């Protein structure tokens with residue numbers, strides 16, 4: 100992770116170090132979780148999502164294809180298609196903070212995706228056939244990944260700013276800012292999260308006892 104280039108104030112350096120330390124702690128906490136416990140919480144959240152009014156009202160939804168230390172999203176993705184909603188998934192560009200949300204045509208379409216160097220499934224760079232969410236009707240709802248969250252909606256991601264930057268683009272779209280719901284293991288809920296002015300809060304966090 101690169102330290103912040105601009106500003107260079109002690110404040111910014113301390114904040115960057117605090118984020119880095121908290122990311123390390125959260126990665127450690129997540130590594131200590133067993134597979135059965137991850138599956139238990141993931142299933143519980145899938146049911147919460149499927150019963151959630153914001154989800155039910157949303158037609159164009161962005162969701163992530165989970166990594167091993169994230170809430171498993173497969174059941175939610177299947178439900179999105181079952182309900183006839185439109186599903187978009189991230190394609191990030193390495194060494195930048197650029198990410199697009201590209202249309203997934205079906206749950207089976209996931210098998211046509213390729214693994215990135217960070218072991219995330221996404222459409223390949225030369226795939227130009229897929230609709231980008233903001234080129235069309237925008238998004239109603241974004242499910243947010245992240246390493247840690249606090250109860251105020253502050254979010255700590257993986258340190259590249261992809262989602263913060265994408266939400267900035269969403270705000271310029273005529274359809275306006277999508278509703279954002281973070282999906283978290285209870286182990287990811289923190290007392291507080293260090294943030295800068297670039298960090299966009301999430302509207303809601305779903306976890307086991309919320």
Ligand SMILES: Nc1nc2c(c(=O)[nH]1)N(C=O)[C@@H](CNc1ccc(C(=O)N[C@@H](CCC(=O)O)C(=O)O)cc1)CN2
Pocket residue numbers: 100101163164165166169189190191198217219244245256257258259260261262
């Ligand atoms: N499932 C999922 N997909 C996603 C995200 C996510 O958080 N979860 N992203 C959300 O942004 C974007 C990808 N962002 C990522 C940012 C960092 C790393 C990562 O593992 N970095 C390494 C190396 C860091 C470095 O080179 O400095 C690491 O942290 O060890 C992975 C994905 C788009 N797709």
Ligand SMILES: Nc1ncnc2c1ncn2[C@@H]1O[C@H](COP(=O)(O)OP(=O)(O)OP(=O)(O)O)[C@@H](O)[C@H]1O
Pocket residue numbers: 103118196245254255256257258259260261262263264265267297298
């Ligand atoms: N809206 C933005 N526009 C431009 N740069 C941004 C924006 N948001 C964040 N950044 C930059 O991206 C870098 C990483 O930001 P941050 O530490 O908040 O990542 P993150 O939110 O944890 O990661 P991610 O969103 O990828 O999961 C920082 O240097 C930050 O200045």
Ligand SMILES: [Mg+2]
Pocket residue numbers: 254255256260263297298299
């Ligand atoms: Mg951020």
